[in-house]
Amino acid sequence: MILGLHTVELVTLLGSNGVFQYLTGLPRVPNPTTLRRFLIQKADVLLPRLRGAHNGLRSYFLTLPTTPTSYWLDFDSTARTLYGHQEGVVKGYNPGKKGKKSYHPLVCTEAHTRDCLGGTLRYGNAHTAAGVLDMLDMILSVLPITARTIRVRADAGFYNGDFIKRLSAKKVEFAVVAPMRDAFRGSILKKRYHIVTSRLATTECRYQPHGWDKEYRYVVVREKLTEERKEQLKLFTFDSYAYHAIVTNMRLTPYNLFNFYEDRTGIERIIRTLKDDFPFGTAPTNNFAANALYAELSLLAYDIVSWFKRLCLPDDWQSFTVNTLRHRILLIPGVFVRSYNRPELRLPKNCLYQDVFAYAQKRIKELRPLV
Numbered sequence: 001m002i003l004g005l006h007t008v009e010l011v012t013l014l015g016s017n018g019v020f021q022y023l024t025g026l027p028r029v030p031n032p033t034t035l036r037r038f039l040i041q042k043a044d045v046l047l048p049r050l051r052g053a054h055n056g057l058r059s060y061f062l063t064l065p066t067t068p069t070s071y072w073l074d075f076d077s078t079a080r081t082l083y084g085h086q087e088g089v090v091k092g093y094n095p096g097k098k099g100k101k102s103y104h105p106l107v108c109t110e111a112h113t114r115d116c117l118g119g120t121l122r123y124g125n126a127h128t129a130a131g132v133l134d135m136l137d138m139i140l141s142v143l144p145i146t147a148r149t150i151r152v153r154a155d156a157g158f159y160n161g162d163f164i165k166r167l168s169a170k171k172v173e174f175a176v177v178a179p180m181r182d183a184f185r186g187s188i189l190k191k192r193y194h195i196v197t198s199r200l201a202t203t204e205c206r207y208q209p210h211g212w213d214k215e216y217r218y219v220v221v222r223e224k225l226t227e228e229r230k231e232q233l234k235l236f237t238f239d240s241y242a243y244h245a246i247v248t249n250m251r252l253t254p255y256n257l258f259n260f261y262e263d264r265t266g267i268e269r270i271i272r273t274l275k276d277d278f279p280f281g282t283a284p285t286n287n288f289a290a291n292a293l294y295a296e297l298s299l300l301a302y303d304i305v306s307w308f309k310r311l312c313l314p315d316d317w318q319s320f321t322v323n324t325l326r327h328r329i330l331l332i333p334g335v336f337v338r339s340y341n342r343p344e345l346r347l348p349k350n351c352l353y354q355d356v357f358a359y360a361q362k363r364i365k366e367l368r369p370l371v
Contacts, residue, residue, distance in 0.1 A: 001297065076108075089103060136166060221243070313363075329360070
């Protein structure tokens, strides 16, 4: 997956790669049928073990190169359109291709490190917030005990009383988009707004939705619409204004709170990377459990590349995509030779990025070993 072999069939290309076979210790590369059979037969046993090992690595690498005291968790879901009759691929939430069958994975990322802290494959008709409580508990157990501030951002699909209650109980700060339902909509139209700019005004209130445990703080931004924005937005509009609401327990001013929430676009780029550059959410088999195991492997592959970039590459390489890394340092020609009866990897003398390759090797050797 890290090398860009996104389908099981492409793995056979490694059969003639002596370096890969030497590094893995495999006498030969399994054929696609063997790999699919392995995924199906071992998924139930391996998936929880793989997640446990992955979480251990997440906890370790979150403290490198330094241990932060603040973590910003972004939750989101996505649709992975698939064609065929794979288990769990059904019609559901799929805004990009409405009416098409898909999986509906759930993902959580950390805004500063861009690590993927959690992800799970779900049936295509799963509700957006399905499984989010279990994922939240798992992620909180992974974060270092030195974490002083934990903040969660999520869109309207996660506007759920149980989710908000769990965040409050765990002392987690949150900013979750609130949909404009009738009772709440009527109350905010009567509010007095504070003018921030010629286009924006803000207000706030306390409100307890039906079935929720208590009142929460709601922050509202009123945006004056242009004709272009009217076409773009699908939010509640009234008298040439659009209204955006967030439920929160944070003490930020309304305008700063919305700026904080708007910064969560980073998760959209990460999800796009997972789907375009890694095989996250694909279906190498017809078995859902096997495909869920494959999805966890793709998340692990993404995190390994993220950790490698952060800890082993120069600062000016931090923004490079995985495709760039593949072409510059992973898929370059090289040969194993024996020097003093020890294997040594040698690169061509005209290799453009030989200095970066040597830099990465040096940084890897300096990392403290896992215990």
